[in-house]
Every structure is written in structure tokens, then in C-alpha cells.
Amino acid sequence: MHHIEVVSQLEGPHLAQLPELVDAATRADGHEPIGEHKFLRLKRGGDLGVAVLAFEERRLAGYAHTLTFGEGDGRRVSCEFVVHPDLRRRGVGRMLLSHALMHAVSQGAARIDAWAYNDAPASAHLAAQFGFAPARRLYHLHRHAGAQADAPDGPPAPAPSGARPTGPLGLRPFRPGEDDGRWLALNNRIFASHPENGAWTLDDLRARMAQPWFAPRDFLLLEAEGRLAGFCWVKVDERGDDGRVGEIYVIGVAPEQRGRGFARFLLTTALGHMATRGARTAAVYVDATNAPALALYEAAGFHRHHVDICYTRDLRVAGHGTAGPARPDEAQAAA
Numbered sequence: 613m614h615h616i617e618v619v620s621q622l623e624g625p626h627l628a629q630l631p632e633l634v635d636a637a638t639r640a641d642g643h644e645p646i647g648e649h650k651f652l653r654l655k656r657g658g659d660l661g662v663a664v665l666a667f668e669e670r671r672l673a674g675y676a677h678t679l680t681f682g683e684g685d686g687r688r689v690s691c692e693f694v695v696h697p698d699l700r701r702r703g704v705g706r707m708l709l710s711h712a713l714m715h716a717v718s719q720g721a722a723r724i725d726a727w728a729y730n731d732a733p734a735s736a737h738l739a740a741q742f743g744f745a746p747a748r749r750l751y752h753l754h755r756h757a758g759a760q761a762d763a764p765d766g767p768p769a770p771a772p773s774g775a776r777p778t779g780p781l782g783l784r785p786f787r788p789g790e791d792d793g794r795w796l797a798l799n800n801r802i803f804a805s806h807p808e809n810g811a812w813t814l815d816d817l818r819a820r821m822a823q824p825w826f827a828p829r830d831f832l833l834l835e836a837e838g839r840l841a842g843f844c845w846v847k848v849d850e851r852g853d854d855g856r857v858g859e860i861y862v863i864g865v866a867p868e869q870r871g872r873g874f875a876r877f878l879l880t881t882a883l884g885h886m887a888t889r890g891a892r893t894a895a896v897y898v899d900a901t902n903a904p905a906l907a908l909y910e911a912a913g914f915h916r917h918h919v920d921i922c923y924t925r926d927l928r929v930a931g932h933g934t935a936g937p938a939r940p941d942e943a944q945a946a947a
Contacts, residue, residue: 645694744923786831858886
């Protein structure tokens with residue numbers, strides 16, 4: 613018998629069992645089942661976030677989290693969920709998704725998005741049964757040391773026009789407490805239309821700086837003509853069979869500075885930095901519609917590792933307000 617708990621903040625009892633669930637799913641599926649963005653907000657509490665925890669007896673069988681964004685017709689709920697590998701095909705995934713749908717309706721959301729990381733047939737099947745359709749594809753690209761002659765194994769790339777590689781107007785590490793405000797302003801300007809990166813707050817930044825993987829030396833700021841022109845934030849951590857991986861966590865160039873070679877300079881420098889940190893694999897997530905970024909990474913020797921898919925369901929029915937969720941018994945166990 614499954615027991616469901618719905619909470620607005622993850623606390624001690626919930627966090628005690630989550631690592632085992634996430635680790636088991638990561639080993640079974642070859643990728644992390646949930647993203648960091650929503651998880652950190654739920655740990656902090658105070659946002660429009662809800663976590664759904666499914667227990668079988670006292671064991672955590674599945675977990676889902678949601679965040680609500682926007683207002684009016686633009687209001688949407690985004691969710692992710694994971695089921696323990698030992699307890700799949702027992703209706704846990706169906707139950708989690710059903711509760712996420714009911715929560716989205718209660719929020720007056722116009723739509724709900726559900727992410728399937730390293731999309732599999734079971735995910736597509738469950739999404740279709742609940743009336744979801746693919747809406748967005750995120751490519752997870754990898755690059756192994758030696759894939760390109762100039763980085764990370766060879767000499768650094770030459771500085772682009774208007775930037776110097778050292779000195780007060782060049783490349784330097786992020787200074788926590790000093791750079792927070794202006795970095796946030798630039799990040800939110802660069803990603804103004806991005807659904808995840810475009811509305812960061814100081815709390816969002818501080819939550820990431822509090823993570824065990826954070827190191828200021830991995831957060832590179834590029835200054836040109838006395839102004840912040842771009843940045844490349846690298847996340848270096850151990851990832852099971854992949855060993856030490858350096859992820860391009862966030863990279864951006866100020867809109868007025870584009871076309872000067874800054875993006876390539878930052879990427880090449882970051883790859884060299886990863887090598888000094890012992891990372892033999894580089895990783896990055898790129899939206900499938902971002903052709904310039906894909907071209908940049910492919911030219912640097914990245915290849916496609918897997919694809920994450922965002923499934924979406926419109927919760928509005930013309931003339932009838934907001935559509936309710938599919939009944940749980942309409943979808944046969946697929947997760």
C-alpha cells in the first residue's frame with residue numbers, strides 16, 4: 613500500500629531517504645533523475661514549490677517536485693519525478709504524475725511541463741497516457757580529453773578582440789560577496805527569455821555557492837573595457853563510472869559584446885581549466901533549438917551523450933476553464 617506525503621519544504625526526515633533513492637536511480641539509469649534547480653528551492657522553502665513523496669510501508673518509493681512560474685495565461689508548473697528501480701511498474705510513477713497534475717490545476721496553471729531525463733520508452737508511454745506531448749529537447753553533450761587539438765590538452769586559445777587573458781580587464785575568478793549583484797544582473801539580462809536561468813535571485817546564487825562542489829576558482833568572469841563582458845561557471849564533481857566530470861554549468865556573453873569571439877574564448881579557457889582540475893570529461897546541456905551554441909560545442913569536439921525531453925500538457929479547455937488531470941486508472945503502470 614502506497615502512502616503519499618505532499619510538502620512545501622523538504623526537511624530532515626525526507627532528506628534522509630532521498631539520497632539512496634537518487635543514487636539507486638542514477639546507477640540503474642546512467643544519469644541523475646532530477647535537476648538541481650528545483651531541488652535546491654524546495655530545500656530552502658518559501659517558493660511556489662511542492663514535493664510529492666510516495667512511500668511503500670516506510671520506504672521511499674518515489675519522489676516528485678514541482679515549481680510554479682509566472683502569472684495569468686503564462687502561469688505554468690514544471691515537474692520532475694523518479695521511482696526507485698526496485699519498485700517500478702507498480703503504479704508509483706502514475707501516482708506521482710497524477711498528484712503533480714492535481715497540484716498544477718490547484719495553482720490555476722495554464723500548462724504543466726514534465727521532464728524526462730535521458731528519455732526512455734516508458735517515459736514517453738506514461739506521458740502520452742496522461743495527455744502530454746513532447747515540447748522541448750535538451751541535448752546533453754560530452755567531450756573527452758584529446759577530442760580537440762587546442763583544448764583542454766593543448767595551449768590556451770588566443771584572447772579575442774577587446775579582452776586580455778590576464779590583468780584587471782581580463783579573466784579572473786568570481787569573488788563571492790563582491791560580484792554577486794552585477795553577475796546576477798548580467799545573467800538575468802542574458803537569459804531573460806530562458807525558462808530556468810533567466811530569473812535568478814540572490815538566494816538562488818547563494819544556494820549554489822553553498823553546495824559542496826562550488827569553488828570560486830571554477831567561476832570565471834571576463835571583463836572588457838572595464839565592464840563585465842561574460843562568464844563561464846564550471847561545476848567539477850565525481851560522477852560514478854564517468855569519473856571526474858567538468859560541466860559547463862552556466863556560460864554567457866553580454867548581448868552588446870557578442871560577435872567578438874568571447875564565447876569561444878571562454879569555452880576553450882574553461883576546457884583547459886577543467887584539465888588542470890583533473891576532469892577528463894566535459895559536459896554541457898544545450899537546447900536543441902540553440903543552433904549557434906550547438907555549432908560552438910561541436911566545433912570544440914563535443915558529441916551527443918543523451919537527450920532530455922520536456923513533455924507538456926495544456927490545462928486549458930476553450931470555454932471551459934482549466935482541464936483536470938487524467939484519472940489515475942486511465943494510465944496503466946509504465947513507471
